[in-house]
Amino acid sequence: xxxxxxxxxxxxxxxxELESLQDTMNKALSEPSRERxxxxxYRYPLMNVWSAQEGLIIDAxxxxxxxxxxEINVMGDELSLSGKINPQPQDKREVMHRQERPSGSFxxxxxxxxxxxxxxxxxxxxxxxxxxxxxxxxAEKPKRIAISAA
Numbered sequence: 843x844x845x846x847x848x849x850x851x852x853x854x855x856x857x858x859e860l861e862s863l864q865d866t867m868n869k870a871l872s873e874p875s876r877e878r879x880x881x882x883x884y885r886y887p888l889m890n891v892w893s894a895q896e897g898l899i900i901d902a903x904x905x906x907x908x909x910x911x912x913e914i915n916v917m918g919d920e921l922s923l924s925g926k927i928n929p930q931p932q933d934k935r936e937v938m939h940r941q942e943r944p945s946g947s948f949x950x951x952x953x954x955x956x957x958x959x960x961x962x963x964x965x966x967x968x969x970x971x972x973x974x975x976x977x978x979x980x981a982e983k984p985k986r987i988a989i990s991a992a
Contacts, residue, residue, distance in 0.1 A: 886948045887923070887972075897962075897977040898954060905970035906930075906943070912967075914974060916960045921976065924949040956982040 887902040902923060904912065912925035929945035932938065954976065962977040 885950065886944060887950065889950070889952070891952070893955070897956075897958070897975065900952070900974045900976065902972040902974070903970065904967075904972050907970070909967040909972070912972060914963070914965055916958045916963050916976060919954045919957050921952045921954055921958070921974070922949065923951075923972075923974075 887904050889903075890901045892899045900921065904925070904927075907925060907927055911928070912923065915922040915924075924947070926947050927945045930943075957979045959977045959979045964975045966973050
């Protein structure tokens, strides 16, 4: 039989240093930051995507965002959504205790499952939800083939 023997490590062992560093990194990565959240670190805005025969429908949550501060670009098979979330004005006499709502610039790009028709893209904004309808390009639409009998 084999018997494993562990030797006591010296206090200056490199292994202790590495374990200490690992513990510090684990704590740093698991604890939430006390600073203002950075919009670019998160997948923002949150989106729901539906596929239809004509194309895609995308709903993006943008509460408190001015529709004029949002830019939508469709090129080929990519949709880019970018904009700016303005911070809420705060009275100088008020003290912020918690800030979870993001502010600042955001950008998100989605790979579409087909090439889009950029001229047919439509967008509407209601109750903080941006809805984007993206039609398929004519070349991507399924074509019905007639069968001729001989």
